[in-house]
Amino acid sequence: MVEIVSALEPVYRRGAHGNRDGGSAITLWETQPGSIVQVTSWPGKEGAALAAINAAASLDVTADAGAGVFSDTRSAFGFAPGRWLMVDQAEGMGDTLRDRIDTQTGTVTDLSHGRTAIAIEGERAEWVLSKLFALDFSLAAFPVSVGKSTAHHEFFTLIQRTATDRFDLYVYRSFARSFWQLLCTSAEEVGYTVD
Amino acid sequence: MTAHRTQRGGRIDRSRIIRFTFDGTAMSGHSGDTLASALMANGISVVGRSFKYHRPRGIFAAGIDEPNALVTVIRGKLREPNVPATQIEIYDGLTVESQNRFPSLSFDVGAINGLAGNLFAAGFYYKTFMGPVVGPLKGTRFWMFCEQFIRRAAGLGRAGYEADTDRYEKMFAFCDVLVVGSGPAGLAAAQRAAAEGKRVILAEQDGTLGGALRWRSATIDGQPAAEWLDTTEAELRAAGNVTILPRTTVWGYYDDNQFAALERVTDHKSAPAIGEPRHRQWTIRAKDVVLATGAFERPIVFPGNDRPGILLAGAAARYAAQFGTLPGRRVAIFTNNDSAYEAAVALRDAGAEIAAIVDLRAGISPAARDLARQAGGELLLGHAVTNAGGTKRLREIDVQPFAGGTITDRGKRSIVVDCLAVSGGWSPAIHLASQAGAAPVWDEALQAFLPPAPSQRWTGAGAFAGKFSTADALGGEFEVDEAEIDYAPAPVFEIRPAKKSGKSFVDFQHDVTASDIRLANREGFQSVEHLKRYTTLGMATDQGKTSNVPGLAIMAAARGIPISQAGTTRFRPPFSAVSIGSLAADTHGHFKPERLTPMHDWHMQHGARMYSAGLWYRPMIYGAGGETIEQAYVREAAAVRESVGIVDVSTLGKIAVQGPDAGAFLDRVYTNMFSTLPVMKARYGLMLREEGIAFDDGTTWRLGEHEFLMTTTTANAGKVMQHLEYYLDCVWPDLRVHVTSVTDEWAGGAVAGPNARKVLEVCVDGTALDNDALPFMGIVRGEIAGAPVLICRLSFSGELAYEVYCGAGHGTHVWDALMAAGKPFAITPYGLEALGTLRIEKGHVTGAEIDGRTSPRDLYLDWMLSKKKPYIGSAMVDREGLVAEDRVRLVGIVSLDDRPLNGGAHIVERLEDEPRDSIGHITAVCYSPALGKYIGLALVKGGKTRHGQRAHISDPLRNRFGPVEIVSHHFFDPEGSRMHG
Amino acid sequence: MLIPCPYCGPRDLSEFTYQGDATRVRPDPGSTDQAAWNAYVYDRVNTAGDHSEFWQHSGGCRAHLRIVRSTLTHEVKSVAYARDSIHERSRA
Numbered sequence A: 001m002v003e004i005v006s007a008l009e010p011v012y013r014r015g016a017h018g019n020r021d022g023g024s025a026i027t028l029w030e031t032q033p034g035s036i037v038q039v040t041s042w043p044g045k046e047g048a049a050l051a052a053i054n055a056a057a058s059l060d061v062t063a064d065a066g067a068g069v070f071s072d073t074r075s076a077f078g079f080a081p082g083r084w085l086m087v088d089q090a091e092g093m094g095d096t097l098r099d100r101i102d103t104q105t106g107t108v109t110d111l112s113h114g115r116t117a118i119a120i121e122g123e124r125a126e127w128v129l130s131k132l133f134a135l136d137f138s139l140a141a142f143p144v145s146v147g148k149s150t151a152h153h154e155f156f157t158l159i160q161r162t163a164t165d166r167f168d169l170y171v172y173r174s175f176a177r178s179f180w181q182l183l184c185t186s187a188e189e190v191g192y193t194v195d
Numbered sequence B: 001m002t003a004h005r006t007q008r009g010g011r012i013d014r015s016r017i018i019r020f021t022f023d024g025t026a027m028s029g030h031s032g033d034t035l036a037s038a039l040m041a042n043g044i045s046v047v048g049r050s051f052k053y054h055r056p057r058g059i060f061a062a063g064i065d066e067p068n069a070l071v072t073v074i075r076g077k078l079r080e081p082n083v084p085a086t087q088i089e090i091y092d093g094l095t096v097e098s099q100n101r102f103p104s105l106s107f108d109v110g111a112i113n114g115l116a117g118n119l120f121a122a123g124f125y126y127k128t129f130m131g132p133v134v135g136p137l138k139g140t141r142f143w144m145f146c147e148q149f150i151r152r153a154a155g156l157g158r159a160g161y162e163a164d165t166d167r168y169e170k171m172f173a174f175c176d177v178l179v180v181g182s183g184p185a186g187l188a189a190a191q192r193a194a195a196e197g198k199r200v201i202l203a204e205q206d207g208t209l210g211g212a213l214r215w216r217s218a219t220i221d222g223q224p225a226a227e228w229l230d231t232t233e234a235e236l237r238a239a240g241n242v243t244i245l246p247r248t249t250v251w252g253y254y255d256d257n258q259f260a261a262l263e264r265v266t267d268h269k270s271a272p273a274i275g276e277p278r279h280r281q282w283t284i285r286a287k288d289v290v291l292a293t294g295a296f297e298r299p300i301v302f303p304g305n306d307r308p309g310i311l312l313a314g315a316a317a318r319y320a321a322q323f324g325t326l327p328g329r330r331v332a333i334f335t336n337n338d339s340a341y342e343a344a345v346a347l348r349d350a351g352a353e354i355a356a357i358v359d360l361r362a363g364i365s366p367a368a369r370d371l372a373r374q375a376g377g378e379l380l381l382g383h384a385v386t387n388a389g390g391t392k393r394l395r396e397i398d399v400q401p402f403a404g405g406t407i408t409d410r411g412k413r414s415i416v417v418d419c420l421a422v423s424g425g426w427s428p429a430i431h432l433a434s435q436a437g438a439a440p441v442w443d444e445a446l447q448a449f450l451p452p453a454p455s456q457r458w459t460g461a462g463a464f465a466g467k468f469s470t471a472d473a474l475g476g477e478f479e480v481d482e483a484e485i486d487y488a489p490a491p492v493f494e495i496r497p498a499k500k501s502g503k504s505f506v507d508f509q510h511d512v513t514a515s516d517i518r519l520a521n522r523e524g525f526q527s528v529e530h531l532k533r534y535t536t537l538g539m540a541t542d543q544g545k546t547s548n549v550p551g552l553a554i555m556a557a558a559r560g561i562p563i564s565q566a567g568t569t570r571f572r573p574p575f576s577a578v579s580i581g582s583l584a585a586d587t588h589g590h591f592k593p594e595r596l597t598p599m600h601d602w603h604m605q606h607g608a609r610m611y612s613a614g615l616w617y618r619p620m621i622y623g624a625g626g627e628t629i630e631q632a633y634v635r636e637a638a639a640v641r642e643s644v645g646i647v648d649v650s651t652l653g654k655i656a657v658q659g660p661d662a663g664a665f666l667d668r669v670y671t672n673m674f675s676t677l678p679v680m681k682a683r684y685g686l687m688l689r690e691e692g693i694a695f696d697d698g699t700t701w702r703l704g705e706h707e708f709l710m711t712t713t714t715a716n717a718g719k720v721m722q723h724l725e726y727y728l729d730c731v732w733p734d735l736r737v738h739v740t741s742v743t744d745e746w747a748g749g750a751v752a753g754p755n756a757r758k759v760l761e762v763c764v765d766g767t768a769l770d771n772d773a774l775p776f777m778g779i780v781r782g783e784i785a786g787a788p789v790l791i792c793r794l795s796f797s798g799e800l801a802y803e804v805y806c807g808a809g810h811g812t813h814v815w816d817a818l819m820a821a822g823k824p825f826a827i828t829p830y831g832l833e834a835l836g837t838l839r840i841e842k843g844h845v846t847g848a849e850i851d852g853r854t855s856p857r858d859l860y861l862d863w864m865l866s867k868k869k870p871y872i873g874s875a876m877v878d879r880e881g882l883v884a885e886d887r888v889r890l891v892g893i894v895s896l897d898d899r900p901l902n903g904g905a906h907i908v909e910r911l912e913d914e915p916r917d918s919i920g921h922i923t924a925v926c927y928s929p930a931l932g933k934y935i936g937l938a939l940v941k942g943g944k945t946r947h948g949q950r951a952h953i954s955d956p957l958r959n960r961f962g963p964v965e966i967v968s969h970h971f972f973d974p975e976g977s978r979m980h981g
Numbered sequence C: 001m002l003i004p005c006p007y008c009g010p011r012d013l014s015e016f017t018y019q020g021d022a023t024r025v026r027p028d029p030g031s032t033d034q035a036a037w038n039a040y041v042y043d044r045v046n047t048a049g050d051h052s053e054f055w056q057h058s059g060g061c062r063a064h065l066r067i068v069r070s071t072l073t074h075e076v077k078s079v080a081y082a083r084d085s086i087h088e089r090s091r092a
Helices: A046-057 A093-100 A125-130 A173-190 B035-041 B109-115 B124-129 B142-153 B184-195 B225-238 B313-321 B339-349 B366-375 B431-436 B470-474 B514-522 B528-535 B548-559 B580-587 B600-605 B629-642 B662-669 B717-731 B756-763 B808-825 B832-842 C034-042 C082-091
Strands: A015-017 A026-030 A035-041 A068-070 A074-080 A083-088 A106-110 A115-121 A147-152 A155-163 A166-172 A192-194 B013-022 B025-031 B070-075 B078-084 B094-097 B168-180 B200-203 B242-245 B248-254 B258-264 B279-291 B295-297 B310-312 B330-335 B353-359 B378-381 B383-389 B396-403 B413-416 B419-423 B426-428 B441-443 B448-450 B458-460 B505-507 B608-613 B616-622 B645-648 B653-658 B681-688 B694-704 B707-712 B738-741 B746-752 B779-784 B787-792 B801-807 B888-895 B906-908 B920-928 B933-941 B950-955 B960-967 C002-005 C009-012 C017-021 C050-056 C064-070 C076-081
Touching: A015 A173, A026 A173, A035 A046, A035 A093, A035 B738, A046 A074, A046 A083, A046 A093, A068 A155, A074 A155, A083 A093, A083 A166, A093 A106, A106 B653, A106 B738, A115 A125, A115 A155, A115 A173, A125 A166, A125 A173, A125 B168, A155 A173, A166 A173, A173 A192, A173 B808, B013 B035, B025 B035, B035 B313, B168 B184, B168 B258, B168 B580, B184 B200, B184 B225, B184 B279, B184 B470, B200 B248, B200 B279, B225 B242, B248 B279, B248 B431, B279 B580, B295 B313, B310 B313, B313 B330, B313 B339, B313 B419, B330 B339, B330 B383, B339 B353, B339 B366, B339 B419, B353 B366, B353 B383, B353 B396, B353 B413, B383 B419, B426 B448, B431 B458, B505 B514, B505 B548, B514 B528, B514 B548, B528 B548, B600 B608, B600 B616, B600 B808, B616 B629, B616 B832, B629 B645, B629 B832, B629 B920, B645 B808, B645 B832, B653 B662, B653 B717, B662 B707, B662 B717, B694 B717, B694 B779, B694 B787, B707 B717, B717 B738, B717 C017, B717 C050, B717 C064, B717 C082, B746 B756, B746 B808, B756 B801, B756 B808, B779 B808, B787 B808, B801 B808, B832 B920, B832 B933, B888 B920, B933 B960, C002 C064, C002 C076, C064 C082, C076 C082
Parallel strands: A026 A192, A074 A147, B013 B094, B168 B200, B168 B279, B200 B242, B279 B458, B310 B419, B330 B353, B330 B419, B353 B378
Antiparallel strands: A015 A192, A026 A115, A035 A083, A035 A106, A068 A074, A074 A083, A115 A166, A147 A155, A155 A166, B013 B025, B070 B078, B070 B094, B248 B258, B258 B279, B295 B426, B383 B396, B396 B413, B441 B448, B608 B616, B645 B746, B653 B707, B653 B738, B681 B694, B694 B707, B746 B801, B779 B787, B787 B801, B888 B933, B888 B960, B906 B920, B906 B950, B920 B933, B950 B960, C002 C009, C017 C050, C050 C064, C064 C076
């Protein structure tokens, strides 16, 4: 298979940056999953679509708004009525899901090239993200495993919390480089490391 | 130690010396000083010149309400004008200049305006510059000539011309309780909410917490106020659920308890730390809010009340107690209420001599009498200050007996003082509550507007709510020991001696006097809104924090009505000045979002000059050494016609349209039929809006029975997506169709030219490409260099052409392979200019022609309007107005003078016609290498019927006139033999 | 102003796009009644008070919502998915 080239390549500078007074309060990295797939069910077929996602990925997502799960290599979460994002470090999840979800259940849309996945982890992750999004990032309002869709100006973004101090962000590839630079700039104040 | 610095006391760190510069003079202060307190300590009495009359003015307040002491802060090449000196925390290297003086503060040429007396009274501009100039100056530009000088004479600080290089940031925050203000009321509220486990944000406008606890004397639970403050602050900081935001002004109260707040992060520092923004603009969403914003003290209006050395009594106490700085050595107090007696004691304790306490009231509370004894000095009850003398520094005051509103001359005397501390009562800072909705309520006892009943989820506390004592501000659970004074003032706002003896100022910052207000009344500008606009009362940068209520009271008196009937204006955001940079923050400069195609880096490495098209960056031309733009695009376009070129089309909007009803949906969305399109075929489609106007066009590819890939124009991708979602959600929810933006999923390159197929044959695996396997508008799947691709044979250039799509992450990989395969054919990458040239030669329309006004008929696209089915716009596309004969319709034009044409230029029938005789306009232009001429597309009345006619372009803006021929818009290969071949 | 999205919860106005008056009903697609189409496309009542309108959560889940909002106070009185309310109307 041909490698998927990162949209961030020329601006992805590994190492420690920004204010070094207190070390790095956050770490940023691109997670580069092999598969990012959207599953959309017809109204009333949410259960069947979820069952297919869960069976394909060995996960256990529930039907609640924003509900999600994750493992070391996979994650899935709802981000709109009847819509889920399914992420796998391995390639090929699009085909797997397409085989399991028939026309009567819903549709599968492969976005593996079209979205860039960025992780932000550390004690000041909430602070840095609060500069960009009108969302309450506190643990009570945004529990671990939950997904949300939001936007910073033109940057449409899906966010899943994958630890008390970690969020995984999915942004449109064409905007990814610009978003990454904004994220790094926003993190300068607290010091950050690019992994 | 300077003459005005006290020996001890105050919340300043005397061990830390801070050096700053004022008007070029080096000065020093201490950590904890504001610029105002430091200037006062340095003996500076005149800090600025007034707006109209250029009168010398001194420090008048100690907080955000300061009307006089506005300065310009200079940071490198940047100038920030009109900053209250009371709000600047000094730091090493701080450089400020005073304002509105020439050539210097102490000698100012503009002060002559003061002598001109009533020349500059209210309405001056309206009266002087309305109507025709008569007499010998008639017909000259005399008024405009005058205005230049008057505008220069009136004014405040001067803004700089340099771009602001500082960094600004936004921040969103959520909390259970937002407490605005950290005086005793705010601290107690924060403490209570924190104890209940709530998420609390405590916002304080100043650099330190405590409000009046920093200067008023009281004992709380056995501790002196200042100690209690330190303990409480430490407790709040230790609690995990309280965010304390110093230097943060909550300036806007919006719907649903959303607040705008400006945090001045680094204004008090010599240099910001790495990554620190200068200002941070907070948007705070609070379940509940406690408004503990305190109150502003009011001046008393009397002749000469603006002399430097006259200031608010509460401010004087604050300078003495908080900053260890004396506003004067020999001080008189002038008041209509008890609170100034506390100030007298504070001044006396700090080392000032109290010469006299002049009180308008005949009788005062026992507590006040006790304070007067402590302060010392003569107690003159039933007296008024009727004049003040001295220009650059107060020298003396005139005092006369005052009873029942009448001043008597018998008993008039002068008192020599260098400072007069004035209190005209207190106005609660109800601005945020007023912004939130309801009108404030006049309280007769306190002679003040109190906050209205809440229209949103807020509660009020402390002086904001008219509760001025420390005990009332803290609430019941504290044991407070303080003087039990009476805060209700005598209802006197102005002292008006019978004999006119000088100007009595109401609005210091805009130089509005009591007589200006009476003039407004006489001339009929009586309503508070008219008063404000006619006199500019309360319209300066301080927004009338000290002047609103006195101004209103004087108008009410002039009209003979109670203040409660005179009304008040509604406060609107912002409460105090907000930097524009903080509002723009991350949406300007290099923070502006950019969209890049997958091949962006390749373009940059190969000499592309980029266009910004919306947020996208696209190659305009690939300049080969020394070429002009025209030379480059002509070379690129010619290469396509002669051999083969390649262009990045990744920016085209791409929408996955999926589901069993996808075909039926597209039939409704497009004017032509899509349900009958075979799988692995593409069709050109046109969309209208409901009113029958053309909306967007593009090709849509059927990739499966239930799966289409729609392409849109680059500019309309977002709008088309929203259009589709609207109809699926709001009009036809029964259709089983999903739409998803996949613009970013695919990289696209169009390979065009007579050799296009040969290039693909070199590099494409897994599919045949001949005419049978891939006919015009056919689609095949294959691989290029191991990457899966989707190839559709369609043409925008009129040549044999293929659009090659692959996963965006494979974009550069596939592009490189195509470039390598094209090498034997001298494949030429081309940019938007060449793309535009090729499409103009073919007469294809884009956004310049589908401009939101043209119908399909105007563009000769009526062949695309299906008669077999309804579609969006079908019911209205045949309306009378859309089929009228005089509509502008698409034509081609050729320059007959061999000079370039300009887009947007008008077209007229005869050279001598004016632009208003326009019969249409040019939409797109280029030099056509295929024709060897300058050509363009245009929308012209009559369209086709004018083919072969001559006309003229009329473009006075660019001074371009000249003959053109109107021709068919199909300039080149009208039969389409090249793309089908 | 906050809009309580049924899926995403209360979100800031900046995440939403106004999508027009929700009281108008599109004429039958095959209809050529010009007066009816004209009314649908152009005629709007400028209500002072409660108004039914479509908003898209364009910066979020992208669902269209039917919202009853007071044009006097901006208070949102009710929110529902637009598609559900259209279904209800077609059943009625």
